[in-house]
Amino acid sequence: MRKTTAGAAAVAAALITSFTLASGGPATATTAAGSTAVSSTTSGPGLAQTDLPVFVDPAADLSANPDRANQSWYVTAQVTAGGHRYGFLAHFVSLGDAKQGRSSSSVSIINEDTGWYTKSEIIPPAGTGLSDKQGVDIHTANITWTGDAREMKLRAKVPEGTIDVTLRPRGNVLYNMGxxxxxxxxxxxYPNYEYAFPTVDTSGTLTLNGRTDKVRGQSWLDRQWGPLPSSTASGHSWAWMNLSLSNGDQISVWNTKYGKENNWATVLKLDGSQTVAEATLTPDDSTLWTSPTTGKSYPTRWKVTIPGEHAKLNVTVYAKDQELPNTGPRYEGSAAVTGTYDHRPVRGTTYIEVIGR
Structure with missing residues (x-):
């Protein structure tokens, strides 16, 4: 049974209240979200149950919903194959109305030992890529992703080859903001909904340039939807990380900017307890990499601090060139994590997403 850390619900409610009051809205989580909290009992062979009141159903909400704007299915992985460490990303996003709006389908692979990197980005025709089937059912020229909260199959293509893996979520669900x-x-x-399966057993094959190797490792699957400003030209931006640490903690960290700046983290403990915490996500602008394609500059090192967890973390990308220029542009960088957490040394992995900086 998933537990709630003492005070976690109060922290989440206080943060929602403060955000809502800042916009002049009513100071209640239910009103702010526009729906009533429900108790999720999602379970599967590897998933824990929870009776925590939440606004999402982790199993049912994997399915596409035509009434939702800006739906995103996002998976990143750190795996081993052929004696090397690899990171890979597969991301499908439907912007605007699911039937009339535009969408994007992105895949990237990085050899974290050598820095070799490749990607595939496509813009599918409007209204394609998704179906009304239950669970994940995405079909584009570079992603085929099907299944449910128990097991999913993912086939993702890049110019040099394919990733063919089975994804099996287990453990506890991370609910952003609790x-x-x-x-x-x-x-x-801008009411947004986001949750993650942060521990997904990942196995299958990676084929690059005619060579096929077995894949083993872990993925983080993130599901999000909700309205956003019309374009990054309006001045909004964000940086986000999905931290998986050697002490078992898994953390979703947000830094958003749109007139004002907000920083916060949702921390999922190994025992299933979850807290919402103050955090800072600070770029090291002395490490900027400038894209030769778009001219945009992105930090390649960051510092993450979470005072409530006594966390001081350093995040460094495995290779500077990890921009997706055609589906953003945006930065989706596989990165290493080192530092201290609860006064002890810690290491880990993450992906850094930067949009509109």
Whole structure:
């Protein structure tokens, strides 16, 4: 049974209240989210149950919903194959209306030992890529992703080859802000919903340039939807990380900017307890890498601090060139984590997402 850390629900409610009050809305989580909290009992062979009141259903909400704007299915992995460490990303996003809006389908692979990197980005025709089947059912030229909260199959293509893996979520679900709901940019007119399966057993094959190797490792699957400002030209931006640490903690960290800046983290402990905490996500601008394709500059090192966890973390990308220029542009960088946590040494992995900086 998943537990709630003492005070976690109060912290989440206080943060939602402060965000809502800042926008002039009512100071209640239910009103801010526009729905009533429900108790999730999602379980499977590897998933724990929870009776924590949340705003999402981790199993049912994997399915596409035509009434939702800006739906995202996002998986990143750190795996081994052929004696090397690899990171890979597969991301499908439907922007605007699911049937009339535009979408993007992105895949990237990085050899974390050598820095070799490749990617595939496509813009599918409007209204394609998703179906009304239950669970994940995504079909594009570079991603085939099907299944449910118990087991999924993912086939992702890059110019040099394919990833063919089975994804089996286990353990506890991470609910952003403790409930699965948060006001993006601290503004209740942008109600966003996000949760993650942060521990996904991943196995299969990786084929590159004609060579096929067995894959073993872990993935982080993130599901999000909700309205956003019309374009990054409006001045909004964010940086986000999904930290998986050697002490078992898994953390979703947000830094958003749109008129004001908001920093916060949702921390999922190994025992299943979850807290919402103050955090800072600070780029090291002395390490900027400038894309020759878009001219945009991205930090390649960051510092993450979470005072409540006594966490001081250093995040460094495995290779500077990890921009996805055609589906953003944005930065999706596999990175290493080192530092201290609860006054003890810790290491880990993450992906850094930067949009609109």
């Amino acid at each position: 409930t699965g709901y948060f006001p993006m940019f601290g503004d209740a007119k």
